[in-house]
Amino acid sequence: MIARDEILAxxxxxxxxxxxxxxxxxxxxxxxxxxxxxxxxxxGRPDLAEIAGxxxxxxxxxxxxxxxxxxxxxxxxxxxxxxxxxxxxxxSSMSNEDIDARLDVHSLMAEGVFEGFSYAEEDYCEVxxxxxxxxxxxxxxxxxxxxxxxxxxxxxxLAYKTRRRRKPTSCHTRTWTGASSxxxxxxxxxxxxxxxxxxxxxPRASCHTRTWTGASGWAFWSGLWRNSTMA
Numbered sequence: 001m002i003a004r005d006e007i008l009a010x011x012x013x014x015x016x017x018x019x020x021x022x023x024x025x026x027x028x029x030x031x032x033x034x035x036x037x038x039x040x041x042x043x044g045r046p047d048l049a050e051i052a053g054x055x056x057x058x059x060x061x062x063x064x065x066x067x068x069x070x071x072x073x074x075x076x077x078x079x080x081x082x083x084x085x086x087x088x089x090x091x092s093s094m095s096n097e098d099i100d101a102r103l104d105v106h107s108l109m110a111e112g113v114f115e116g117f118s119y120a121e122e123d124y125c126e127v128x129x130x131x132x133x134x135x136x137x138x139x140x141x142x143x144x145x146x147x148x149x150x151x152x153x154x155x156x157x158l159a160y161k162t163r164r165r166r167k168p169t170s171c172h173t174r175t176w177t178g179a180s181s182x183x184x185x186x187x188x189x190x191x192x193x194x195x196x197x198x199x200x201x202x203p204r205a206s207c208h209t210r211t212w213t214g215a216s217g218w219a220f221w222s223g224l225w226r227n228s229t230m231a
Contacts (some may be wrong), residue, residue, distance in 0.1 A: 001029040004083050007071060014125025018076070020068035023059065026085060027052035034084040037141035040109040045141075052101055055088065063104075065091040070118050070138070087118045087140040093133050103139065113137040152178045
């Protein structure tokens with residue numbers, strides 16, 4: 001498995017962008033099951049070896065130009081220990097439906113693949129060439145698949161941010177909070193509501209990042225979520 005220091009060095013050499021990693025770099029010798037899709041680990045998500053095996057089979061298909069692991073932004077924080085992946089990038093001439101079927105995303109406890117990268121493409125370095133007729137897709141896991149022990153007497157707070165960061169200019173931020181986008185079993189005593197903010201911030205700038213406040217960080221509070229707090 002690639003060392004965190006090497007990833008950081010490659011990031012620094014790439015103008016502080018996120019280097020895409022090969023399957024072997026991320027998975028070979030990696031025994032940290034929570035280094036990717038930690039929210040689903042222990043609740044049906046296959047182990048790392050199984051995920052790596054499926055990706056390797058997919059990567060061998062002539063309709064796939066390359067497969068890369070997209071690092072998680074949090075692993076670049078100074079106090080972070082180890083490595084972490086946000087998602088998987090797949091460059092293919094197949095449709096997203098075909099990729100979903102080939103990987104069996106349902107059994108991976110993953111979402112269906114979508115076109116593009118987790119963050120803005122310009123926020124990555126070491127991106128392989130995208131051949132004509134091929135499209136980059138992203139395989140990702142989200143908090144919409146939470147463990148069933150989340151009970152009705154618990155208020156669940158989920159924050160999702162998409163923000164731009166790099167050299168000081170401007171920043172576009174979106175934040176979703178609340179329980180309305182959570183599984184159906186989170187109901188009853190748990191208040192439901194969704195707050196959406198779309199605002200401009202300064203002096204942040206042009207790097208697209210996503211942060212989940214969830215299972216490596218999802219927070220649970222007892223009591224009810226008051227609608228007045230969501231204005």
